[in-house]
């Protein structure tokens with residue numbers, strides 16, 4: 001059987017790409033990668049060649065191409081993880097799905113003001129009131145999930161929810177966001193994953209800079 005292929009953007013910037021990549025890695029699923037450097041001259045041709053929607057991530061599995069990070073993670077869960085991408089408990093799955101949906105469609109100020117930039121670390125970053133509201137909501141959400149599941153991951157074992165919030169953990173680290181101690185531990189746990197370290201090393205090796213994603217203090 002040939003391996004699935006994950007089509008992704010720059011590892012330094014593409015938060016949507018990190019989600020399925022981390023999920024596959026954490027569950028030890030073999031896959032090949034195609035990288036599309038975002039907003040470069042090569043991007044349009046590569047997008048046409050490898051994606052149905054001109055966006056990443058996309059997973060290609062034989063003749064099938066699945067796009068959008070949520071659909072990609074759900075495909076991975078059903079096709080390769082035997083459903084283990086979610087916990088078994090109905091209450092926890094439902095809380096997790098709500099949290100993932102909230103991440104997928106929400107937090108616009110966090111996304112805009114604190115773009116993922118895994119290789120940078122800022123000191124003295126000050127979030128606007130609206131971005132701070134997003135941060136506060138994520139803090140409350142993570143606390144709720146960790147308390148409900150008992151941890152150490154958001155839903156107990158590592159799940160799609162952690163894959164979805166890993167880019168936020170990365171942002172909190174990059175922009176040095178103040179967090180309660182238990183959540184500092186959660187962020188550290190994400191950053192110390194072997195898979196995250198691999199992603200970071202690859203991001204550091206990238207040479208492209210997307211000026212719009214580089215915050216100037």
Ligand SMILES: N[C@@H](CCC(=O)N[C@@H](CS)C(=O)NCC(=O)O)C(=O)O
Nearest residue numbers: 009014015016055056057068069070
């Ligand atoms: N909702 C989509 C968003 C995907 C998305 O916006 N990807 C960005 C990269 S992180 C992209 O491909 N941008 C290229 C473009 O907009 O032309 C998902 O979850 O996969």
